[in-house]
Amino acid sequence: MTQAQPQLKTAETPEARVERLNAELKGKSAQDIIRAAVREFGDGLVYVSSFGAESAAMLGLIAEADPSLPIVFIDTGMHFQQTLDYRDELEERLGLTGLRTVYPVKEEVKELDPKGILHKSDTDLCCEVRKVRPLEPALEGFNAWITGRKRFHGMGRANLPIFEFREGRYKVNPLANWTQEDVTEWFATSDVPRHPLVADGYPSIGCWPCTARPADPNDVRSGRWAGQNKEECGLHVKRNERPRVF
Numbered sequence: 001m002t003q004a005q006p007q008l009k010t011a012e013t014p015e016a017r018v019e020r021l022n023a024e025l026k027g028k029s030a031q032d033i034i035r036a037a038v039r040e041f042g043d044g045l046v047y048v049s050s051f052g053a054e055s056a057a058m059l060g061l062i063a064e065a066d067p068s069l070p071i072v073f074i075d076t077g078m079h080f081q082q083t084l085d086y087r088d089e090l091e092e093r094l095g096l097t098g099l100r101t102v103y104p105v106k107e108e109v110k111e112l113d114p115k116g117i118l119h120k121s122d123t124d125l126c127c128e129v130r131k132v133r134p135l136e137p138a139l140e141g142f143n144a145w146i147t148g149r150k151r152f153h154g155m156g157r158a159n160l161p162i163f164e165f166r167e168g169r170y171k172v173n174p175l176a177n178w179t180q181e182d183v184t185e186w187f188a189t190s191d192v193p194r195h196p197l198v199a200d201g202y203p204s205i206g207c208w209p210c211t212a213r214p215a216d217p218n219d220v221r222s223g224r225w226a227g228q229n230k231e232e233c234g235l236h237v238k239r240n241e242r243p244r245v246f
């Protein structure tokens with residue numbers, strides 16, 4: 001009599017994993033999603049933060065879940081001084097021990113933007129040199145990336161899922177469901193300070209040459225690359241869809 005062989009468990013595909021996680025975490029809080037991501041991806045999980053207008057909410061939630069979680073900040077060389085000071089303040093105040101700052105490759109800046117004025121003629125190339133390229137090596141070894149994107153930011157973010165799989169890496173968007181009111185309420189009920197430029201009329205903050213007060217107060221990102229047909233820096237755009245890959 002032949003003995004029945006145990007059935008081998010087939011490996012879960014990334015698509016199936018995303019589907020399972022989206023089903024398991026449907027309707028759960030941002031904190032539940034972050035804790036689930038920490039359990040699911042372990043040392044493979046990283047958060048990329050701009051330390052912008054809304055970043056402190058995610059940083060505060062991460063500090064509660066795991067203050068040692070790796071956090072990457074890209075210093076483009078074009079940030080407001082207030083952003084750099086805010087990064088330092090939040091790192092200390094929230095006890096974030098996994099923060100690392102990465103910089104553009106010196107040789108690439110020297111070749112493509114030696115005078116620091118590339119943003120005036122080619123914002124896509126400038127973002128590629130100063131933001132996208134520095135992040136590539138910083139993400140090596142991580143298979144899952146937490147982002148602070150929210151659906152209410154509109155445009156390409158309007159249908160953002162909680163978990164997704166893009167270009168070989170999982171993305172976790174714990175605040176995808178949040179509204180502007182949720183952000184306001186989180187800050188109102190926490191003692192974490194807001195970015196100082198928020199009180200000065202900036203609801204979305206990136207590099208200083210490409211950040212203005214929004215013309216449309218209902219479109220928080222309308223002050224980013226104002227007057228240009230550009231919505232994203234490229235960090236969340238597929239490599240083959242980025243306009244100035246090199």
Ligand code: SF4
Nearest residue numbers: 123126127130207210
């Ligand atoms: S946001 Fe502006 S200054 Fe910053 S990297 Fe992109 S184009 Fe350059």
